[in-house]
Amino acid sequence: METDERHLEESQDRHFEWWHHSHPTFAGITGFFAGMLFVTALPGAFAGVLRLLFDHEAAERLFPFVLLALALPIGLLVARKTRRFAQFMFVGMVVTALVVGGVASLVLYFMVDS
Template identity: 85%
Template sequence: MESEQALESEAEQGERLGWWHHSHPTFAGITGFFAGMLFVTALPGAFAGLLRLLLDYETAEKLFPFVLLALALPIAMLVKRKTRRFAQFMFVGMVVTALVVLGVASLVLYFMVDA
């Protein structure tokens, strides 16, 4: 009797804790969007910092374009059906973040040169 109750309570707890990543319709969208934002902002900076920490400046500068190889991850996620929705929103987050950064940078540059 106790084992049945324990199994039932574990199943209820698993359902309660597992709802957000199994069936919630906005989970993939929100997490994908913010993962894309982090992918555009934090990944190149972390890669540059790691290269600079481990290698001299000239070598790190030559190896920095290899950060573009990281794009293989979201592209590979687009192929598999289970991760496709997440990857689509990740690309949206990447594009929106890049547009905002480029837009703000161009406005700042415009006002600095114009003034």
Template identity: 80%
Template structure:
């Protein structure tokens, strides 16, 4: 009796995530794009935060360019066919986020200097 209820609970739990289609055509695109956005925004901030906790300000500033080693992950995902689509959209998300950030920063700087 208890095993039947446990099996029914497992089946109901599986149905709960039916919307989560890993094979859906847009799944890799959407998740890759937002992963790229997080990669550009959160990763450098977290990296410098951890460096600043562990080292002095000068040492952390000198070690910050090592964050570029993290680019090995999306580049290596481009090699394998199964992760290539995700990595392509991840690079698109990284590029769009970087361009938007630089564009907004340049406009803010322009208005601050012009005023």
């Protein structure tokens, strides 16, 4: 009975073993999607929190402080252990910003044109 429980526990541990080790694609995928979220969700969440805490004018005045959040990926670049993750995070940030900017410019162009 005890050996069956131990075997079950070891097989469950092995199932998530890849999560804890440095898998070659894990840092790239998670870094890229973290960069996407950083560009899209963080400014919106920051604006929402500011709007809850302050009036509209004060929230507008304080919004540029969202740029202080860039200290996080820059700090991740400094540490050797997190450098690969941070590089892919910057790639995700740049690609997302380019896609959002490109789509916004196309929508604006078509709206003005018609």
